[in-house]
Amino acid sequence: MGLPRFARPKEGDGESSPNLYVANCGPAVGLSYDTIASAFSSFGEIKGVYAADESGARVIVSFLESGSADSAFKALNGRPCPHLGGRSLHIRHSVLQPQSSIVHHTVPVALMASDLNIPGLYLFHDFITAEEEKELLLAVDNRPWKSLSKRRVQHYGYEFCYDTKNVDTKQHLGALPSFVSSILKRVSSSPDINDHANLVLDQLTVNEYQPGVGLSPHIDTHSAFEGSIFSLSLAGPCIMEFRRYTSGSWVRNITSNTDGQIENPDSCTELSRKAIYLPPRSMLLISGEARYAWQHYIPHHKIDNVKGTMIRRSSRRVSFTFRKVRTGPCQCEFPQYCDSQSDR
Ligand SMILES: O=C(O)CCC(=O)C(=O)O
Numbered sequence: 001m002g003l004p005r006f007a008r009p010k011e012g013d014g015e016s017s018p019n020l021y022v023a024n025c026g027p028a029v030g031l032s033y034d035t036i037a038s039a040f041s042s043f044g045e046i047k048g049v050y051a052a053d054e055s056g057a058r059v060i061v062s063f064l065e066s067g068s069a070d071s072a073f074k075a076l077n078g079r080p081c082p083h084l085g086g087r088s089l090h091i092r093h094s095v096l097q098p099q100s101s102i103v104h105h106t107v108p109v110a111l112m113a114s115d116l117n118i119p120g121l122y123l124f125h126d127f128i129t130a131e132e133e134k135e136l137l138l139a140v141d142n143r144p145w146k147s148l149s150k151r152r153v154q155h156y157g158y159e160f161c162y163d164t165k166n167v168d169t170k171q172h173l174g175a176l177p178s179f180v181s182s183i184l185k186r187v188s189s190s191p192d193i194n195d196h197a198n199l200v201l202d203q204l205t206v207n208e209y210q211p212g213v214g215l216s217p218h219i220d221t222h223s224a225f226e227g228s229i230f231s232l233s234l235a236g237p238c239i240m241e242f243r244r245y246t247s248g249s250w251v252r253n254i255t256s257n258t259d260g261q262i263e264n265p266d267s268c269t270e271l272s273r274k275a276i277y278l279p280p281r282s283m284l285l286i287s288g289e290a291r292y293a294w295q296h297y298i299p300h301h302k303i304d305n306v307k308g309t310m311i312r313r314s315s316r317r318v319s320f321t322f323r324k325v326r327t328g329p330c331q332c333e334f335p336q337y338c339d340s341q342s343d344r
């Protein structure tokens with residue numbers, strides 16, 4: 001089933017459309033497309049039932065006749081539906097989207113970094129034990145969090161400034177805290193990470209994401225941090241996507257976004273997108289091309305489709321991102337993404 005050409009309607013849009021946008025309904029809440037089609041078919045002939053987005057909990061029910069959609073809307077909107085497990089459906093009329101504005105959302109989600117074929121990207125499962133995870137969470141929960149618009153953060157070593165998307169190297173907050181010493185030791189003694197282990201990691205950002213909260217696409221500012229970035233996932237899972245524009249140029253995003261560091265390359269023509277599943281206790285290493293040329297981001301989903309299994313982000317996710325603050329300009333091989341090598 002391809003992605004439907006339907007948009008989530010704006011308030012008041014799409015009346016008398018044969019298509020309904022139905023929320024709280026779909027495979028993620030245990031309702032198959034066949035079951036949904038059968039429940040709605042009592043109002044008229046159904047053309048198809050489609051995923052409305054990647055959540056798995058919102059569908060488009062498309063009738064042949066708009067009168068059928070109106071009847072279904074009146075009978076089912078906001079009421080428990082006995083043929084759909086007693087769920088209360090939230091229904092709106094939907095509209096057809098012009099072909100040109102369709103965004104193709106679904107990217108298959110890999111479990112192993114090697115399946116993504118992005119040079120410099122590695123994922124180490126079970127990098128820490130469940131006991132260590134508990135201790136790390138306890139340690140950060142005993143320290144003050146700083147609230148951003150959608151998530152909470154803590155900074156160690158150096159403060160990360162979200163307005164400049166950089167660090168103030170003159171403001172050293174001190175050594176990284178002792179509760180991460182064993183992690184740092186493991187990083188530097190791990191044979192798999194050896195090429196990157198000579199980095200003395202001196203900056204730590206702890207991010208806490210509530211379920212459904214993601215992170216906007218960005219490349220960590222080249223001039224702020226050296227080559228390798230280590231991100232440890234704790235508590236809950238998420239997927240991380242990577243994208244690269246094959247012909248893009250560096251441009252500073254002037255909007256006040258608290259998430260990213262470099263955003264929105266202009267004159268982009270083609271886009272490669274890949275996604276990986278990050279389970280709790282895994283360590284992601286973003287280095288080389290993955291670090292300098294690919295944007296990374298976390299989609300704002302409550303449920304991720306990982307190889308056909310719907311995985312609910314049921315608890316918060318906390319990540320520990322370790323980086324090395326850069327002291328000279330970046331001289332990477334990707335000047336088009338590099339603020340040190342840009343004359344803008
Ligand atoms: O939460 C994560 O794993 C990634 C965080 C990140 O990309 C960043 O802080 O730059």
Ligand SMILES: [Fe+2]
Nearest residue numbers: 218219220296
């Ligand atoms: Fe990042």
